[in-house]
Amino acid sequence: MLDTATNLFYAEGVHAVGIDRIIADARVAKATFYNHFPSKDELVRAYIEEQDQLGREAVARLPDASPREKVFAIFHRIAEAARQPGYRGCPFLNAAAEYPDPVSPVRKAVDNHRRWNRALLRELLAADGHPDPARTADILVVLGDGLLVSGDLDDATKLAALTRDAVTRVLG
Amino acid sequence: MLDTATNLFYAEGVHAVGIDRIIADARVAKATFYNHFPSKDELVRAYIEEQDQLGREAVARLPDASPREKVFAIFHRIAEAARQPGYRGCPFLNAAAEYPDPVSPVRKAVDNHRRWNRALLRELLAADGHPDPARTADILVVLGDGLLVSGDLDDATKLAALTRDAVTRVLG
DNA sequence: CGTACGGTAGACAGATCTGTCTGGTATCGT
DNA sequence: ACGATACCAGACAGATCTGTCTACCGTACG
Numbered sequence: 009m010l011d012t013a014t015n016l017f018y019a020e021g022v023h024a025v026g027i028d029r030i031i032a033d034a035r036v037a038k039a040t041f042y043n044h045f046p047s048k049d050e051l052v053r054a055y056i057e058e059q060d061q062l063g064r065e066a067v068a069r070l071p072d073a074s075p076r077e078k079v080f081a082i083f084h085r086i087a088e089a090a091r092q093p094g095y096r097g098c099p100f101l102n103a104a105a106e107y108p109d110p111v112s113p114v115r116k117a118v119d120n121h122r123r124w125n126r127a128l129l130r131e132l133l134a135a136d137g138h139p140d141p142a143r144t145a146d147i148l149v150v151l152g153d154g155l156l157v158s159g160d161l162d163d164a165t166k167l168a169a170l171t172r173d174a175v176t177r178v179l180g
Numbered sequence: 181m182l183d184t185a186t187n188l189f190y191a192e193g194v195h196a197v198g199i200d201r202i203i204a205d206a207r208v209a210k211a212t213f214y215n216h217f218p219s220k221d222e223l224v225r226a227y228i229e230e231q232d233q234l235g236r237e238a239v240a241r242l243p244d245a246s247p248r249e250k251v252f253a254i255f256h257r258i259a260e261a262a263r264q265p266g267y268r269g270c271p272f273l274n275a276a277a278e279y280p281d282p283v284s285p286v287r288k289a290v291d292n293h294r295r296w297n298r299a300l301l302r303e304l305l306a307a308d309g310h311p312d313p314a315r316t317a318d319i320l321v322v323l324g325d326g327l328l329v330s331g332d333l334d335d336a337t338k339l340a341a342l343t344r345d346a347v348t349r350v351l352g
Numbered sequence: 353c354g355t356a357c358g359g360t361a362g363a364c365a366g367a368t369c370t371g372t373c374t375g376g377t378a379t380c381g382t
Numbered sequence: 383a384c385g386a387t388a389c390c391a392g393a394c395a396g397a398t399c400t401g402t403c404t405a406c407c408g409t410a411c412g
Binding site: 019020021023024096097101102104105106108118119122143146147149150151152153154155157158160161162166170173174177178180 | 191192193195196268269273274276277278280290291294315318319321322323324325326327329330332333334338342345346349350352
């Protein structure tokens with residue numbers, strides 16, 4: 009049920025997918041849906057929070073390596089993801105584009121993920137002995153956003169090489 | 181009328197704004213609207229194409245400077261824009277997030293803008309004598325996307341310094 | 353003067369949206 | 383065996399969506 013919503017929200021956008029589509033696709037009655045989620049917005053929040061959790065788990069599963077290699081591995085995952093069929097950009101950025109209110113639950117969930125991501129990069133850079141981990145992490149976050157966007161809107165085949173190059177330049 | 185739509189689309193998202201809202205805000209009859217635009221999607225396309233045109237004009241108005249300085253000026257404009265109240269990210273990226281179909285007229289208009297932007301950066305880098313203008317322009321496009329996003333989702337006050345720093349690192 | 357045109361307001365159709373509610377069914381643990 | 387619980391299908395309310403249509407008004411041009 010959340011899986012169905014996830015697929016539809018990601019592929020078509022949150023506002024473009026109605027509850028009726030979700031329950032029909034998930035072969036579930038409407039009452040059942042509203043027993044599990046008080047509203048559609050809460051479903052969207054659950055969707056975002058699940059993506060957040062999946063991202064954290066994916067990072068936790070990364071093979072042991074030096075901090076610098078881990079940074080490259082994280083960014084390599086972006087390029088890999090963008091090459092998968094059905095890639096449609098970053099679920100967090102796409103959702104944020106549809107939720108203008110910065111204090112809405114959905115946006116708060118997005119912010120939460122971004123804070124984690126930024127802190128993670130900062131720690132890795134600090135562990136790597138980088139001279140300016142805070143600023144560099146900020147630039148890497150920006151770079152990651154751009155790569156996630158570009159993987160959808162531009163040619164995703166060149167993205168792996170471009171990613172390596174870009175991260176190298178940013179790390180110095 | 182297009183101005184009204186532009187404000188609403190940008191501030192709240194395309195799907196979140198109905199025709200009724202637009203015509204009420206623009207103090208225009210519904211029939212008048214449909215005399216000027218055959219459909220809402222065509223209005224969205226006109227909105228995107230106008231933003232494209234405005235972007236090109238803004239670049240054309242940049243003061244004379246070296247190619248490298250022009251690149252910095254272009255990116256400085258992003259940081260400036262993000263500090264304005266009501267900043268809500270990049271209209272092209274936001275629209276693309278709501279139009280999944282890559283061959284829809286809206287997405288084609290977005291692609292058009294991106295192609296122009298990429299070619300512009302490539303020319304400037306080539307004129308600057310950069311050793312790898314094509315790859316570097318691609319990275320700058322990605323960086324620009326990230327900055328436009330981050331200006332909305334993160335703290336926009338640090339963005340100017342971060343932008344200068346990031347562009348410097350990418351240019352080498 | 354008259355007519356063609358572009359504007360207005362708003363009803364209307366048909367679809368879709370979120371969310372509630374009714375009534376029937378199946379599957380549990382006790 | 384029985385009650386609680388969760389499920390089902392689907393009607394329903396009330397709002398909103400896009401897009402069309404009618405009927406009227408004012409103006410400008412021949």
